[in-house]
Amino acid sequence: MRYIGRRLLSGLFTIWIIMTLTFIMMQNLPGDFFTNEKRLPEAVMLNIRARYHLNDPLLKQYLDYIGNAFQGNFGPSFRYATRSVNEIIDSGFPVSAELGGVALGLALLVGIPAGVISALHRNRGMDNLITFASTIGISQPSFIVATLLSYYVGVKLGWLPVAQWESSRWEHWQHVVMPALALSFFPAAYIARLVRSNMLEVAGHDFIRTARAKGLPRLTVVVKHALRNAVLPVLTILGPMAAAILTGSLVIEKIFYVPGLGGEFVTSILNRDYGVIMGLTIFYAFLIVSFNLVVDILYGIADPRIKLAGSKER
């Protein structure tokens, strides 16, 4: 418990630092939201900026923002005049989370067995094939797979709808398949390679030899003994990986017209939409901090060798 408490506190501190740095960097970008090809008269510009308190001294803006943020109010968006940042996150996050969740699930479902098979057939046919595929998976930018899928499966073959994110349950899965698939390539490849190298490392350990000497069936040795240990590092990277998928889904969301949060992040910076920039940065910082905390705790539970600092002796 004390461990969690300390972690939460340091997490909060991290978020505060990120908030402040973002605020400073944001304010230093040339131009602001209202900078446009068509200039407004000076008086009008002042009035419009006054409405959003943009003329207040920076320190006041900063403190006001922190105050509101801690009450959970992230303020208005400039770009979407009728929507608050909270609303944008509320509507966008579940979509990105679903897409990311499915992609991550696929990545694990494919990556872990691939890594195991690869390790078992080390340097033979299957291994070479899987290693080749995973190298491609790691090096390709996500939009290549996305565009290829969208074009060949969607346009040429007409099997799946090209884009959109229909919310009626019946058709929904059709719209999830391609984006999730495209998004899962890199994680799957990464996980496969990670599992492979860990399996090979674990296979050399004494307890594996013991298990085999005991005459246990191969499958049991592999899954029950080797895999359980080899997969621990996967758990470790799960936290940052989940966060990366959520933030990195920008391109996929744009190509498949998925109304998630990824695109919002970049657009808001280009637009200088201060409220959205700050809100999303804080939100993602919070997610990353939480993911890391959860993963660390799980790791402590999963691996009896690890003792979380401050927790009682098991």
Place this chain on the structure above:
Amino acid sequence: MFRKPLALALAVVVTFGLLAGCSKKETQGESTGSAAKEKVVRYNAGADFRSLDPALMTDLTSFSAENALFEGLVRITHNGIEPGAAAKWEEQDGGLKYRFTLRQGLKWSNGEPLTASDFVYSWTRALDPRTGSEYAYQLYYIKGGEALNSVKLMIKGLDGKESENPNLATEIAEAAKNLGVKAIDATTLEVTLAAPTPYFLGLTAFPTLHPVSQKAVESNEQWAAKPESYISNGPFKLVKWEAKTQAVLERNPHYWGAADVKIDQLVYFMVEEQSTALNMWETDAVDIIDSPPPAELARLRQEKKLQVAPSYGTYYYLFNTTVKPFDNPKVRKALSMAIDRQKIVDNILRGGQKPAMAFVAPGSPDADPSKDYRTVGGNLLKEDLPEAKRLLAEAGYPDGKGFPAFTFVYNTNETHKALAEAVVEMWKQNLGILSVTLQNLEWKVVLDKRQKGDYQVARGGWYGDYLDAMTFMDMYVTDGGNNDVFYSNKSFDDLIAAAKQTAEQKVRMEKMHQAEQILLDEMPILPIYHYNQQYLQKEYVQGVFRNALGIIEFKYADLK
């Protein structure tokens, strides 16, 4: 049981994903028409709306929806200016006053009556500084409009600190009383202008001058965010708006011209990625899309799928006339004359655009309304290589020798890049100017640099706000807010001022033609081509009109 990290991790992730998916709001029904006989048109607006409040929207995407949802005093259609909410109007006092007679029995989409005082309320609201309308300047043509909009929200106290203006409400009320718009009775609206403005009539079709329901606005600050609170007066009404996904509009039975509206439902998609929109169009998931990806234009033209419409805008380059060597008109003209615009349009743009041989784009009337201003004005610049070389030599840089190195700034975009590269190559080949650095920067950064004069050559594009040459011409008066080239010429200023004093079209047009001649003689800006609208539309969709301002009109749309 938690000792299997694999199962654990999987469980966490899948649970998370499922929870997120399950907690998503179930939206009711399906957007596309399910009834067999319902006529539905699906249009890709290209982005989510900034706002559906007529006073707050600034983007073409919002305009495209607003034009279907609302109606101003007039409407601009394939018939030109046609009566909208106003059945007839009369010009008085040499163009300083307008008297509009509204139709009898006008209603809001909730059935309540719409009267002249709704227009007074709406225009006052758009000009009210508390509303924060960025397009309020479209109402400055009305007497007292600018004064109302300029009432300060914040004032500097004696201690130099900014604080809220304590007299705000009174000052606004005072200014509103002086505003030149009055409701004489329920169907008569009298408008007094600040100066004669021949294009004022067309201007009333612009979204900022559309009426809004006082009831809606006062009931809820976010009235324009939800269909339940949305009240409008146009051919369609708002039925659904899903953020970043789509909006659905249905025929408005209370619209005076509902009998003319053939379409039952309009669906606006918000796909930003051009290639995705194209894929959707080719798989029949959408009926109309704008701006197909430039790389596909050649193929789409060949397959006869691409359609174009005029657009009242010009793509041009800016010279910072305060820095050497661009302070010398000979240099600027030489650079302009050495460019082959037709080649650029044919080989790089490939979208059927027209080279710009002057600044004001085609699409606005001249003194004789049946003639286009641009046709009457003719070509004001020429492409003449020997002349260009001569001018450059006269300026002191024969064959480009000694021409100082400079930077050419444009905003990040494949087309801008290709164009800039082509132009720089032409300068190199034709004039011997070798030392140009191309720099692509983010849009806001480019704008910032332009505003501050922190550039040498930059890229720009100007779209007219209304269909009259003045929207282009008055940019370059001395110290004009949009005069990023810092151009200053007394004769030019005088001509523009004279054109603004009179409603006499003959005089106005003559002055503007002369002013444009001066502008192109000195070439502080380098016109390249005139924009057009490129779109793909299924053959079974008819009656959709696009005006040169880019606003799409669905009132008379029909499905074959």
